[in-house]
Amino acid sequence: MDYGLDTKSTRLKTFNTIFIITWLLIACFPFIWTFWGSFKVRADFFSRSDWWYAISAFNTLIETGGKFTTNAYTQAWTEGEFWKASKNTIIVTVFVVSISLFLGTLGAYALSRSTEKYAFWILMAALIFRAMPHITLVSGYLFPFFELQIWGILPTTIVVLVAINQPFTLWLLYSFFKTVPKELDESALIDGCSYFQAFRHIIMPVMWPGVITAGLFSLMLAYNDFTVTALLLNQENHTMVPKIQSYLGTNQHEGNLMWAVSAVVSATAPLFMLVMFFQRQVISGLTAGAVKG
Amino acid sequence: MPNKTFFWFFLPTGLAMILFIGLPIISTGIQSFYAQHDQVVKEVKKCDPFGCTVSIVVDNEETSKIREAKPLGKFNGFGTYTDRNHLAVEEIKKFWNETESFGAFVDQVTNLPFYKALIFTLTYCLFVTPNVLLLGFIIALSLNAVARKIRGPLIFGTILPMIVTPLVGSLVLFWMIDSQGIIGANIQNLMNDPYLSLKSSKTLTWITIIIYGIWHHSPFAFVVFYAALQTVPQEPIEAAIIDGASRFQRIKHIVLPHIYPVVTFVALISLMDNFRVFEPIIGFSAEGSAQSLSWLIYDNLVNEEVILFGSAAATSMMTIIGIAILLAPVLIRTWKEFKTAR
Numbered sequence: 001m002d003y004g005l006d007t008k009s010t011r012l013k014t015f016n017t018i019f020i021i022t023w024l025l026i027a028c029f030p031f032i033w034t035f036w037g038s039f040k041v042r043a044d045f046f047s048r049s050d051w052w053y054a055i056s057a058f059n060t061l062i063e064t065g066g067k068f069t070t071n072a073y074t075q076a077w078t079e080g081e082f083w084k085a086s087k088n089t090i091i092v093t094v095f096v097v098s099i100s101l102f103l104g105t106l107g108a109y110a111l112s113r114s115t116e117k118y119a120f121w122i123l124m125a126a127l128i129f130r131a132m133p134h135i136t137l138v139s140g141y142l143f144p145f146f147e148l149q150i151w152g153i154l155p156t157t158i159v160v161l162v163a164i165n166q167p168f169t170l171w172l173l174y175s176f177f178k179t180v181p182k183e184l185d186e187s188a189l190i191d192g193c194s195y196f197q198a199f200r201h202i203i204m205p206v207m208w209p210g211v212i213t214a215g216l217f218s219l220m221l222a223y224n225d226f227t228v229t230a231l232l233l234n235q236e237n238h239t240m241v242p243k244i245q246s247y248l249g250t251n252q253h254e255g256n257l258m259w260a261v262s263a264v265v266s267a268t269a270p271l272f273m274l275v276m277f278f279q280r281q282v283i284s285g286l287t288a289g290a291v292k293g
Numbered sequence: 294m295p296n297k298t299f300f301w302f303f304l305p306t307g308l309a310m311i312l313f314i315g316l317p318i319i320s321t322g323i324q325s326f327y328a329q330h331d332q333v334v335k336e337v338k339k340c341d342p343f344g345c346t347v348s349i350v351v352d353n354e355e356t357s358k359i360r361e362a363k364p365l366g367k368f369n370g371f372g373t374y375t376d377r378n379h380l381a382v383e384e385i386k387k388f389w390n391e392t393e394s395f396g397a398f399v400d401q402v403t404n405l406p407f408y409k410a411l412i413f414t415l416t417y418c419l420f421v422t423p424n425v426l427l428l429g430f431i432i433a434l435s436l437n438a439v440a441r442k443i444r445g446p447l448i449f450g451t452i453l454p455m456i457v458t459p460l461v462g463s464l465v466l467f468w469m470i471d472s473q474g475i476i477g478a479n480i481q482n483l484m485n486d487p488y489l490s491l492k493s494s495k496t497l498t499w500i501t502i503i504i505y506g507i508w509h510h511s512p513f514a515f516v517v518f519y520a521a522l523q524t525v526p527q528e529p530i531e532a533a534i535i536d537g538a539s540r541f542q543r544i545k546h547i548v549l550p551h552i553y554p555v556v557t558f559v560a561l562i563s564l565m566d567n568f569r570v571f572e573p574i575i576g577f578s579a580e581g582s583a584q585s586l587s588w589l590i591y592d593n594l595v596n597e598e599v600i601l602f603g604s605a606a607a608t609s610m611m612t613i614i615g616i617a618i619l620l621a622p623v624l625i626r627t628w629k630e631f632k633t634a635r
Contacts, residue, residue: 008438012540013438016435016438016439019431019435020432020435020436020439020447023432023435023451024447024450024451026508027450027451027453027454027508027512028450028453030465030466030469031453031457031465033465033469033475034465034468037468045468046468046471046473046474047473047478048473050478051473051474051475051478051479054475102305103305103306103309104306106302106303106305106306107302107303107305107306107307109302110294110298110299110302110303111303113294114294114299115294116296116299119299120631122303122307124624124627125310126310127620128620128624129310129314129315130565131565131616131619131620132314132318132613132616133568133569133571133586133587133609133612133616134569135569135571135587135590135591135594135609136318136321136587136590136609136610136612136613137313137314137317137318137321138594139321139324139590139593139594139602139605139606139609140316140317140318140319140320140321140324140606140609141313141317141320142594142600142602143320143324143364143365143602144320146364147364159309159313160313162309162313163309163310163312163313163314164313164314166306166309166310166314167310167314170306195294195298195302196302199302220456223458224457224458224461225458226458226459226460226572227571227572227591231591231594231595241458241460241461244460244461244464245460245575248464248578260464261468264461264464264465267461268457268461271456271457272453272456275449275452275456276449279445279448279449279452282452282456283448283452283516283519283520284520
């Protein structure tokens with residue numbers, strides 16, 4: 001309860017306001033600037049002569065006749081085949097999220113209801129797995145995948161991303177399941193339910209907030225992944241992030257850099273909207289494992 | 294829960310983790326003892342009116358035959374680990390005997406690819422992790438003092454750098470800092486040096502990547518600290534105010550001890566993530582002056598001619614050992630706690 005004891009001086013308040021505004025500027029301005037610049041031509045956004053061109057749209061006006069142009073977007077989405085990349089991203093994301101939630105909820109429920117010692121060791125092993133750099137795992141995959149001829153296709157990548165995602169999902173859902181009282185499923189067991197029925201009909205309905213949080217994190221991992229998708233998918237099946245990198249490539253085609261700019265905006269916008277919508281879940285997910293220590 | 298039920302519930306996720314995290318580590322371990330085959334060469338006699346010449350060319354047919362017969366490559370033992378691109382045992386011995394001063398020796402060693410990458414990775418961890426903790430904590434304290442109504446949008450703005458993928462985040466910054474971008478161009482004007490650019494200086498590149506790291510990871514520390522601050526009990530703070538404790542004293546003696554477990558958690562996660570730094574190097578196109586361990590592996594795997602599985606695997610194994618050393622204190626502590634709990 002606040003008794004109004006903690007009064008802040010005006011100087012402290014001003015200082016605090018200035019600090020927050022500065023930080024928000026640092027955090028957000030790069031995105032706003034990229035969004036603004038994506039509607040310019042390359043000569044303006046990457047101006048050799050004067051950075052002010054990016055604001056006054058000097059070259060954009062000459063080249064296209066308007067102050068804003070959507071050329072970069074139309075070209076990247078059609079010529080640059082960004083539509084294909086976003087289609088692949090959607091496929092990968094949908095499958096990764098649903099499969100990892102299915103596996104994760106089952107496993108985490110079992111872990112949270114087990115009183116055996118091995119549950120603790122499994123959680124420790126998951127922590128170690130979580131620490132593995134993805135690129136070291138990829139270096140383990142490449143050779144066997146080439147030999148088995150399953151390299152380059154979407155299903156392989158989906159399974160790999162699900163597996164990489166499991167340790168984090170397990171930890172997250174484990175801490176959520178721990179908050180659901182044991183009496184709830186115990187009473188269902190006494191009434192004659194099997195463990196699976198108790199899980200399906202009693203526990204899952206009260207677990208939605210946790211499942212949404214875990215789903216969001218799986219989504220962010222699958223959507224944002226670069227290491228796995230860049231090395232395990234062939235050119236044809238590339239998702240958005242490796243596609244953006246390919247636009248930067250050695251090929252100094254005039255339009256390509258602006259393709260990358262517009263692709264970055266196209267890839268980031270849905271993510272931002274999603275997080276804005278589910279902000280509460282993201283934060284509760286990030287802190288779920290932490291607050292318990 | 295009975296063991297049998299546990300087994301069936303845990304089987305799918307356990308299988309996924311064993312198959313795609315456990316086995317790949319073993320596969321990496323095995324690959325690291327093999328190296329790609331040498332190319333088979335043959336002598337070709339070429340005769341023309343002016344006489345015959347013997348030249349040596351690569352026998353592609355034979356080479357691919359050997360590759361097909363033994364796709365893993367030839368057995369190399371610890372050869373890959375000790376070669377010039379990894380631990381460089383021979384080279385270090387040579388440098389030790391040849392160089393006169395210790396400084397020159399260190400200079401020579403830090404120019405070897407593996408040590409160069411190791412030093413960058415460690416420098417990055419060393420500078421980013423503490424700053425992330427500090428900045429995250431200050432932002433959390435600061436936002437905690439703002440009126441509740443406007444906190445929502447402020448939190449959204451704060452976590453933006455964290456939710457974009459590192460590649461996109463570093464690109465967005467790079468386009469501004471580059472000599473043709475808004476910040477880069479203005480710094481050039483300010484310093485009156487038209488040749489000043491990110492790529493021209495190693496130190497500048499390192500500083501930029503470190504700043505990027507702090508920018509990208511601070512929101513995570515912020516979110517966790519912010520949530521932890523909500524659980525700090527009010528009574529001791531009020532008692533401290535009545536006793537005349539200053540704001541700084543209150544934070545040091547009440548808030549920090551309360552959230553201490555969370556601080557170790559954030560430090561650990563942040564250290565693990567920083568140790569695998571790799572995407573920003575691609576985003577900033579900084580391969581020339583900054584290489585990390587993960588980047589070395591990536592570079593071997595995207596090699597144009599032949600993928601260097603053995604080399605990548607050896608670097609991977611050493612990275613895993615590095616991670617193990619980082620994690621060891623935490624694991625030992627948890628194990629001790631677990632033992633006393635029994």
